[in-house]
Amino acid sequence: MKKRLFLKVVVLLSCCFAPATLLARGTAVVSTEHATVTLLSEQVQAVPDQTLWLALRFELIPHWHIYWRNPGASGSAPVIRWTLPAGWQTGAVQWPVPGRIRVGPLTNYGYEDTVSLLVPVEVPPGPLPAGPQTIIAEAEWLVCRVDCIPETGRLTLELNNAGSGSITATETRELFTAARAQWPAVTTLAGDYHLEGDTLAISVAMPGTLSPAPADVWFAANEWGPVDASGVQRWEQTATAVTLTVPAGDVPPAGNAPIEGLLVVESEHKGTPVRSGYPVQLAAQPLATGNRNPGLLTALVFAFLGGLLLNIMPCVLPVLSIKILGFVREAGANQRRLTNHGLVYASGVLASFTVLATVLLILRAGGASLGWGFQLQSPLLVTLLAYLMLLVGLNLSGIFSVGSRLMNAGQSLTGYSGLLNTFATGVLAVIVASPCTAPFMGAALGFAITRTGWEALTVFLTLGAGFTLPVLLLSLFPAWLKFIPRPGPWLKTFQQVLAFPMFATAAWLLWVLSQQTDARAYAGALAGLVAVAFAAWLYGQWRPGSWRLGLLAAGLVATLALAIGPMVGSDAPAHSRTAAPDETPWSEELVQELSAAGRPVFVNFTAAWCITCKVNEQLALSTDNIRALFEARSVAYLVADWTRRDPAISQQLERYGRSGVPLYLLYSPAAGQPLVLPQLLTEGIVAAAINTL
Amino acid sequence: MRKQFFQMTIIILALYACGSGAAPRIGEPAPDFEGVDTHGEVHRLGDYRGKIVVLEWTNHDCPFVRKHYGAGNMQDQQREAAAQGVVWLSVISSAPGKQGHVSPGEADELSRKRDAQPHAVILDTAGKIGHSYTAKTTPHMFIIDAAGKLVYMGGIDSITSANPDDIPRATQYVRVALQEMAAGKPVSSAVTKPYGCSVKY
Numbered sequence: 097m098k099k100r101l102f103l104k105v106v107v108l109l110s111c112c113f114a115p116a117t118l119l120a121r122g123t124a125v126v127s128t129e130h131a132t133v134t135l136l137s138e139q140v141q142a143v144p145d146q147t148l149w150l151a152l153r154f155e156l157i158p159h160w161h162i163y164w165r166n167p168g169a170s171g172s173a174p175v176i177r178w179t180l181p182a183g184w185q186t187g188a189v190q191w192p193v194p195g196r197i198r199v200g201p202l203t204n205y206g207y208e209d210t211v212s213l214l215v216p217v218e219v220p221p222g223p224l225p226a227g228p229q230t231i232i233a234e235a236e237w238l239v240c241r242v243d244c245i246p247e248t249g250r251l252t253l254e255l256n257n258a259g260s261g262s263i264t265a266t267e268t269r270e271l272f273t274a275a276r277a278q279w280p281a282v283t284t285l286a287g288d289y290h291l292e293g294d295t296l297a298i299s300v301a302m303p304g305t306l307s308p309a310p311a312d313v314w315f316a317a318n319e320w321g322p323v324d325a326s327g328v329q330r331w332e333q334t335a336t337a338v339t340l341t342v343p344a345g346d347v348p349p350a351g352n353a354p355i356e357g358l359l360v361v362e363s364e365h366k367g368t369p370v371r372s373g374y375p376v377q378l379a380a381q382p383l384a385t386g387n388r389n390p391g392l393l394t395a396l397v398f399a400f401l402g403g404l405l406l407n408i409m410p411c412v413l414p415v416l417s418i419k420i421l422g423f424v425r426e427a428g429a430n431q432r433r434l435t436n437h438g439l440v441y442a443s444g445v446l447a448s449f450t451v452l453a454t455v456l457l458i459l460r461a462g463g464a465s466l467g468w469g470f471q472l473q474s475p476l477l478v479t480l481l482a483y484l485m486l487l488v489g490l491n492l493s494g495i496f497s498v499g500s501r502l503m504n505a506g507q508s509l510t511g512y513s514g515l516l517n518t519f520a521t522g523v524l525a526v527i528v529a530s531p532c533t534a535p536f537m538g539a540a541l542g543f544a545i546t547r548t549g550w551e552a553l554t555v556f557l558t559l560g561a562g563f564t565l566p567v568l569l570l571s572l573f574p575a576w577l578k579f580i581p582r583p584g585p586w587l588k589t590f591q592q593v594l595a596f597p598m599f600a601t602a603a604w605l606l607w608v609l610s611q612q613t614d615a616r617a618y619a620g621a622l623a624g625l626v627a628v629a630f631a632a633w634l635y636g637q638w639r640p641g642s643w644r645l646g647l648l649a650a651g652l653v654a655t656l657a658l659a660i661g662p663m664v665g666s667d668a669p670a671h672s673r674t675a676a677p678d679e680t681p682w683s684e685e686l687v688q689e690l691s692a693a694g695r696p697v698f699v700n701f702t703a704a705w706c707i708t709c710k711v712n713e714q715l716a717l718s719t720d721n722i723r724a725l726f727e728a729r730s731v732a733y734l735v736a737d738w739t740r741r742d743p744a745i746s747q748q749l750e751r752y753g754r755s756g757v758p759l760y761l762l763y764s765p766a767a768g769q770p771l772v773l774p775q776l777l778t779e780g781i782v783a784a785a786i787n788t789l
Numbered sequence: 790m791r792k793q794f795f796q797m798t799i800i801i802l803a804l805y806a807c808g809s810g811a812a813p814r815i816g817e818p819a820p821d822f823e824g825v826d827t828h829g830e831v832h833r834l835g836d837y838r839g840k841i842v843v844l845e846w847t848n849h850d851c852p853f854v855r856k857h858y859g860a861g862n863m864q865d866q867q868r869e870a871a872a873q874g875v876v877w878l879s880v881i882s883s884a885p886g887k888q889g890h891v892s893p894g895e896a897d898e899l900s901r902k903r904d905a906q907p908h909a910v911i912l913d914t915a916g917k918i919g920h921s922y923t924a925k926t927t928p929h930m931f932i933i934d935a936a937g938k939l940v941y942m943g944g945i946d947s948i949t950s951a952n953p954d955d956i957p958r959a960t961q962y963v964r965v966a967l968q969e970m971a972a973g974k975p976v977s978s979a980v981t982k983p984y985g986c987s988v989k990y
Contacts, residue, residue: 170926170987172949200990202925238852238951243888244986246852246951320982326925346942346980780816 403562444522
């Protein structure tokens with residue numbers, strides 16, 4: 097605090113004295129309400145065939161600022177128009193490292209207090225004309241605190257010819273030295289970026305670790321467009337690089353366009369804030385190699401949110417609603433009992449996620465080329481999940497009931513069997529949720545799996561934590577459920593309505609199955625569906641007795657035999673997905689062949705059960721505009737269908753750091769590496785990518 | 790029973806409805822809004838389905854706004870738009886006590902004095918409309934087509950200065966976009982750099 101005050105005093109004093117002393121050495125000054133602007137030359141005389149450095153020095157009144165080359169969300173950079181002796185050429189303005197200036201929700205880049213903009217001037221060879229050389233700078237600058245004032249100034253400076261004897265004043269030399277100390281580093285650091293949705297993931301290679309440890313690191317693009325200056329940025333430092341996630345701006349980079357900008361590192365040195373900058377050239381990064389994917393923390397945040405979201409998926413919500421309604425019935429009865437149930441439910445969910453992740457990791461460790469969504473790649477598992485959805489739906493419809501009836505108030509939540517029931521609900525919730533994670537969260541979870549075992553497990557458990565949170569919270573605070581009407585006859589109707597999302601999920605799974613198997617196997621699965629329904633109905637009809645469980649089991653065994661028989665026979669890769677006439681199945685050889693023939697190639701890695709893929713295909717890939725564009729550029733369109741297991745496709749996905757679909761690659765005959773398009777496509781993104789060819 | 794059933798259904802539908810609402814994007818439905826104008830009339834974007842709507846963020850004390858009103862550029866474009874049947878809404882998102890905040894009477898007086906011809910001036914004192922469009926500067930322009938989709942966002946023109954002398958040399962993006970739309974063509978510059986003072990939220 098004291099230091100800042102001191103600084104201000106110094107600045108204020110320098111405002112009063114500095115211009116006066118500098119003026120005596122041949123400078124030009126313009127004073128406005130908000131700024132004192134001085135035009136200085138580093139050398140008193142111009143020397144032919146040498147670079148002459150000029151500076152426009154702004155001394156601003158406290159709290160007011162002017163802008164960097166890219167002003168950020170609002171504002172405007174200073175503009176200088178030079179009038180110079182014939183043949184003299186100005187170079188680019190050397191912008192010092194800017195600071196971030198926040199105005200409400202917006203962020204600008206600029207300078208407070210004092211800033212010098214240096215400009216190199218190339219003096220041509222050959223003798224200079226006689227007499228003093230006149231330099232005129234007409235400057236326009238916008239100076240703002242919250243409100244903004246545009247100001248202008250015309251500054252004229254006269255330089256002596258070489259040999260006329262003057263030497264540069266010490267103050268001037270020091271001033272230029274001090275100004276250069278504010279510049280970004282000389283060498284441009286190489287980095288790369290890739291666009292994921294609305295976020296740019298940036299990685300910049302650093303020659304060594306930053307010292308002292310930075311307090312904050314942020315990226316500013318040199319021009320308006322690619323980066324949203326006002327958005328929140330996150331950064332991480334590794335041994336060799338700094339990685340950042342930066343919100344994309346109004347014009348996100350398209351195709352292979354590089355981004356130029358400044359990496360600003362803020363740190364503290366002996367209690368004084370220090371700001372240093374590194375010019376950065378970011379190349380579009382098509383290849384997502386293992387270590388430059390989003391950090392674990394990002395993955396965890398997304399997993400948690402994804403888990404929360406799972407609760408309202410049509411396949412899960414009905415199951416949970418019934419549990420929550422059970423809490424409503426119990427609300428106020430016994431808080432401790434309710435809490436126990438919440439905890440048991442949570443452990444059921446977490447245990448199931450652990451099992452699921454472990455199974456997948458063990459299979460992968462065993463060498464199987466599996467990604468997330470593997471549970472939907474096996475026709476058998478899809479069939480079983482469809483049966484499960486049907487059974488839950490029939491249960492909700494009231495065709496049969498299991499164990500403690502929901503209507504038996506108080507029964508279901510008491511005692512040991514009640515707790516077991518709750519644990520089972522947790523397990524059931526995860527099983528019915530598992531087909532939903534693949535279409536919506538496949539890519540994110542797929543990424544998690546490519547990490548080490550512990551990290552993958554952590555991601556899955558975080559997903560589970562997000563998934564379990566709403567029910568757990570409601571068990572702790574049943575009072576929050578007051579808005580739900582008391583159980584009554586409406587509950588029965590409500591439950592019956594909830595059956596339909598389950599039936600819809602079953603129908604969807606059957607559609608997926610239809611893409612995976614031949615007609616014979618499909619017919620078997622449908623017959624099995626009828627048998628399941630029949631078994632459920634029988635079970636519901638009989639009065640309670642130990643033998644009815646046996647009957648159910650017998651029915652299910654018969655069902656499975658019916659369904660699985662043909663399924664095993666059809667497990668051959670000759671699946672019957674009906675490709676559109678202009679779709680060519682992908683193979684790596686075909687890509688190489690087409691590339692060698694000089695044709696660009698677009699590869700769509702997709703799966704029938706991947707909703708994201710289907711949406712992209714509908715909205716961005718199969719529109720008339722895009723089809724026409726593909727045709728005009730003679731882009732070959734290949735489809736890699738991962739609806740069923742395909743090790744070649746799995747390996748290709750893994751090469752690009754993915755363990756799930758969608759993946760979109762655009763091979764240009766000129767470039768070696770394909771361009772990786774984002775997972776969420778728009779017509780604009782596809783068109784921009786193709787236009788870079 | 791029926792009432793309770795519907796109550797529950799609505800709760801669930803509401804659950805599904807949340808989670809929408811991000812920054813506006815070209816080609817996607819523009820954020821709907823409800824704003825009150827200087828005469829106390831309510832304007833909703835949905836009311837203008839079938840018409841082209843221009844949104845102009847403004848703040849009469851901002852030098853960049855003065856540049857375009859002082860030279861008559863903004864008023865000319867407002868008149869041209871009105872002649873084409875385009876609904877031009879000026880939006881003031883300045884918070885009370887901040888620059889550009891005006892009472893309905895003052896806003897009308899400003900329109901009269903400057904001979905401005907917007908369809909209406911909406912007072913977005915809480916900044917709700919501004920935030921939903923992520924309006925950053927004054928002026929900041931948005932064009933919404935007859936189907937309610939956002940087709941343009943950015944600056945009023947191409948030279949980002951506060952100097953009125955630059956207006957004749959600049960490309961007037963909004964004018965060009967409206968002409969292109971009238972000719973049935975896609976907007977050639979759909980996203981440009983908005984420039985000016987920050988919106989005083």
